Amino acid sequence: MQFKDQIDFIRQHMKRNKLRVATTILAATMGCAFLIVLASVGFGLHQTITDDVLDNNMVTQIEVAGKSDGEAEIPPADIPDAELQQIKEMAHVIAVVERNKPEAETEIVIGNRSTYSQVVLSSMEEEQKAGFALSEGKMPSKAEEVVVGYHMAERLLTEAEMEKEANGEEVAGFAGSLIGQTVELELTPFTAEGEEAVEPSTWEFVVTGVAKEPAKDWMTDAGIYADSSWGPIFNEELGLEKGYENILVYADELQNVGGITNALKEDGYYVYSVTEELGTMNVFFNGLKAGLIFVGTIAVLIASIGIFNTMTMAVTERTREIGVMKAIGAQPKLIRKLFLMESAAIGLIGTALAVAISYGISILANWLVPIIILSSLGEEDASGMSIVISTIPWQLVVIASAISIGVAMVSGWRPARKATQIDIIQALRQEM
Amino acid sequence: MIKIKDLQHHFKIGKKGNERHVPVLKGVTLEVGKGEIVAILGKSGSGKSTLLHILAGFMSPETGSVVVNGQETAALKESQQASFRLENFGFIFQNFQLMPGLSAFENVELPLKIKGMAEAERKMKVQKLLEKVGLEEVAGHYPNELSGGQQQRVSIARALITDAPIILADEPTGSLDSETEKDILLLIQSLNKKLGLTFVIITHDEEVAAVADRQYRLHDGELVKGEQRHAV
Ligand SMILES: Nc1ncnc2c1ncn2[C@@H]1O[C@H](COP(=O)(O)OP(=O)(O)O)[C@@H](O)[C@H]1O
Ligand SMILES: [Mg+2]
Secondary structure (H helix, E strand, O other): OOHHHHHHHHHHHHHHOHHHHHHHHHHHHHHHHHHHHHHHHHHHHHHHHHHHHHHOOOOOEEEEEEEEOOOOEEOHHHOOHHHHHHHHOOOOEEEEEEEEOOOEEEEEEEOOEEEEEOEEEEOHHHHHHOOOOEEEEOOOOOOOEEEEOOOHHHHOEOHHHHHHHHOOOOOOOOOOOOOOOEEEEEEEEOOOOOOOOOOOEEEEEEEEEEEOOOOOOOOOOOOEEEEOOHHHHHHHHHOOOOOOEEEEEEEOOHHHHHHHHHHHHHOOEEEEEHHHHHHHHHHHHHHHHHHHHHHHHHHHHHHHHHHHHHHHHHHHHOHHHHHHHHHHOOOHHHHHHHHHHHHHHHHHHHHHHHHHHHHHHHHHHHHHHHHHHHHHHOOOOOOOOOOOOOOOOHHHHHHHHHHHHHHHHHHHHHHHHHHHOOOHHHHHHOOO | OEEEEEEEEEEEEOOOOOOEEEEEEEEEEEEEOOOOEEEEEOOOOOOHHHHHHHHHOOOOOOEEEEEEOOEEHHHOOHHHHHHHHHHHEEEEOOOOOOOOOOOHHHHHHHHHHHHOOOHHHHHHHHHHHHHHOOOHHHOOOOHHHOOHHHHHHHHHHHHHOOOOOEEEEEOOOOOOOHHHHHHHHHHHHHHHHHHOOEEEEEEOOHHHHOOOOEEEEEEOOEEEEOOOOOOO
């Protein structure tokens, strides 16, 4: 029998029992939609949290927190430059930045304005390779030149303005450009309680550039970026120990972060990167998704009982017709195929409907659930919140379809086999 | 064309462990030549249908052999038997055995569909045959919209459509009134003459058997040659 005729054949049969077939399809649809929607929550939450992690991290940054040479632990500051040079030369590494922050209270003063700040001592050349950029001015060319954070100007306040701000009033900060201005950097070593306060030490710097705005609008950058050669000078003047050093390795692209991270780990470095965090999360969420798919499959199995019943009834009802088909010369294989195709068709139609419905429910949930959560929290503004409750990636559609159609065919298997085993003589004896 | 040799068959009746053996066929031998009409007469329950079912391959004989077109049918597997039937046999049943969900046209078309014939070729063939058996008017009707005689014509057309050389008919007029019966018998005769088809007709009715070239009587499990008549 030609495939087209087989399709015609089962379509005719399904039409003859519209109501029964329709209710069976409905059950299959519900089972499959339940599976997809349930699992889509796992996929949605995974996506939301992954996006969140990627959003709030320098995703191409790998932090080196030291090294183990087998016996001793080496802090980042003591890692020899030669080894850092080796890291720099690794494939896909675009920069290795060593950052120092003096362990002292930092204040920037210009005229009668001042602000608390944070000195970052680094090689500006490497920082630039790692993506450090300016919003105005140029990079320092001399040791006495610095770059200030994007928000430095607006944080430089007079004492009167500081008071105003404390009262919740708007303040303007330094008007005009800081480029070319000379700022005073005051460093005061931290003192423990009871210790005598130490007088601050002061240095003067010329601002040549202002850093670009931080990537996230909730971040404020009122720092000051100076060359790393200042580290020993500050430490000596203030009588400080060598502080903690941050070593940051930058990859060219996110997809290479994992490879670099693993390579560094193998060399004994203690490293931390976004892929590490995502890795543990992936394990958790993949487990969750598998669990949800498993629970959803139970619904599909329940629906399959309906398919089994429908097909069994269909075979019983059509015993005489099957007998005639066999008498005329239809192969048992053909009979089995026709019935399997019918149960597969029920599964297929059910799945197609379920996929469409699931997308609808998913869109609805993503729209409705944040509103409900926010209103229950008493918040008005939903614009800042981007929670994805449910996503249906194509992989989920494939998995759910395979389960649904597979289960439909398995439940049609026994009825189909029963059909092939029908005895021609018995069947022909049946009344019409 | 058909060679049946020393066919024996019995049924078991009753519960397991307490069953009774009822012999139905006790050594039936029969030869049917190409283009012959052979009638097998017999009382109800004499085993006529059983003989036909074995001949058609619906069941296997206990002993004896059935050779059709040189092929020992019992030697074939189930799937091979299906193909063999499709090639060699057309069936006419007492209660027509039409598909209620298919129109007259589609019922006749069904064996060709099973054979896998392409649609255009198939439709043409069915159309022609329906004209030949006088059904073109009711081609679109469903079995429940047809008279008994029309239904049996549809079933005859279905038996003929595959060009099978042998037509097996079990009480072909058993459900028809005597007027219609005559029509059908005339149709069978003319098909036999025009197309050279071989018919094995099973009946309890002497008048039906009268169309046959040869008649046999199944009695007490044995086949006896009956009288020869040529009339209608
Ligand atoms: N499946 C069966 N099981 C037991 N007995 C059967 C079966 N089929 C037929 N018989 C018996 O075999 C005998 C012959 O039946 P059948 O060939 O149908 O007769 P006919 O067609 O001549 O009326 C009958 O007595 C019937 O009761
Ligand atoms: Mg009978």
